Amino acid sequence: MIRDLLSASIFDKIPQIQSFSTRNKKPMSIQVKDVSKFYGKQKALDTLSFEISDAEVVGFLGPNGAGKSTMMKIITGFLPQSSGDVFVNGLNIEKHSLEIRKQIGYLPEHNPLYLDLYVKEYLEYVAGIYKLGRNKKKRVDEMIELTGLGLEQKKKIGALSKGYRQRVGLAQALIHDPKVLILDEPTTGLDPNQLVEVRQLIQNIGKEKTVMLSTHIMQEVEAICERVLIINKGKLVADQAANHIHSIKESHVFELQFTCPVSNSQFQTIAGITHVETLTNNRYQISATNDVREQIFQMAVSNNLILIEMKSQERNLESLFHELTR
Ligand SMILES: Nc1ncnc2c1ncn2[C@@H]1O[C@H](COP(=O)(O)OP(=O)(O)OP(=O)(O)O)[C@@H](O)[C@H]1O
The missing domain is CATH 3.40.50.300 (P-loop containing nucleotide triphosphate hydrolases)
Known part of the structure; x- marks a missing residue:
């Protein structure tokens, strides 16, 4: 249902x-x-x-x-x-x-x-x-x-x-x-x-x-x-x-995994990111107004960070509500 x-x-x-x-x-x-x-x-x-x-x-x-x-x-x-x-x-x-x-x-x-x-x-x-x-x-x-x-x-x-x-x-x-x-x-x-x-x-x-x-x-x-x-x-x-x-529904959500922690200020250098949620094991879920995958790679390179996974996520009701009410 x-x-x-x-x-x-x-x-x-x-x-x-x-x-x-x-x-x-x-x-x-x-x-x-x-x-x-x-x-x-x-x-x-x-x-x-x-x-x-x-x-x-x-x-x-x-x-x-x-x-x-x-x-x-x-x-x-x-x-x-x-x-x-x-x-x-x-x-x-x-x-x-x-x-x-x-x-x-x-x-x-x-x-x-x-x-x-x-x-x-x-x-x-x-x-x-x-x-x-x-x-x-x-x-x-x-x-x-x-x-x-x-x-x-x-x-x-x-x-x-x-x-x-x-x-x-x-x-x-x-x-x-x-x-x-x-x-x-x-x-x-x-x-x-x-x-x-x-x-x-x-x-x-x-x-x-x-x-x-x-x-x-x-x-x-x-x-x-x-x-x-x-x-x-x-x-x-x-x-x-x-x-x-x-x-919010039209925004993009990505899940990223690095080999080490990434600070909020590093994410903030990327225009369009509206929210960063820290998950476990150097994983992050980010929301953005546009497709920022390229900028994420560039940010990782310029900060000597190793990005080992990046997944684009379907915007489902749960993530939408979470964002709406956070
Ligand atoms: N007549 C009743 N007697 C005892 N408990 C009730 C009664 N009617 C509702 N409740 C309880 O009150 C709470 C709120 O129920 P309500 O039906 O208002 O929720 P709802 O948001 O409309 O839920 P749903 O989306 O499932 O229809 C629930 O825990 C429900 O079990």
């Missing part, structure tokens, strides 16, 4: 939050202040704080069990926090839970659809819950159109593919025209074609609405999000612009 690529071990090494904020004078859609959540004795969220402004599209990342779904359930009012405060469009979630539910569209990780209902019947049922009244039928038709469910609308939900069930989930999340959308792993299990279509759909939605989406897929973040929040063990460990992730 793609999600397992993000092993928890790499997150254990994460030192500190790197602050990034797109916050300007825009009003805040979501404010999370010092939120903790305990399941029995287990702490799932640990004094977590962040803010998401109006019409921002934010990726919510972290390894399995980091607390993403828990945080999303709290924001949507499905689960109470143990301590701390959550505000959605300025309203306190504890005091205005019903009002907030009208303003939020939520696609849970395990989308609880009624498999025996027909697509249209189900969406009309959801529209009824939101008391859409005379607008009900029109709104259902609009959602079917928006999510590309036209050909499937007369089928039972149980007969739909995973991708189309996700679309029904998105349609129910959007039917009451909420200002804020919380999407918990919206593209899990989709095939490559469905992935592209559902991402495109979320991107379009994000032009007008605040979207917070959890995912384990970096390409998704790049494709859809402006900003990324990363949590590990219930704590915020990074808050970055998505294009920062892209520039």
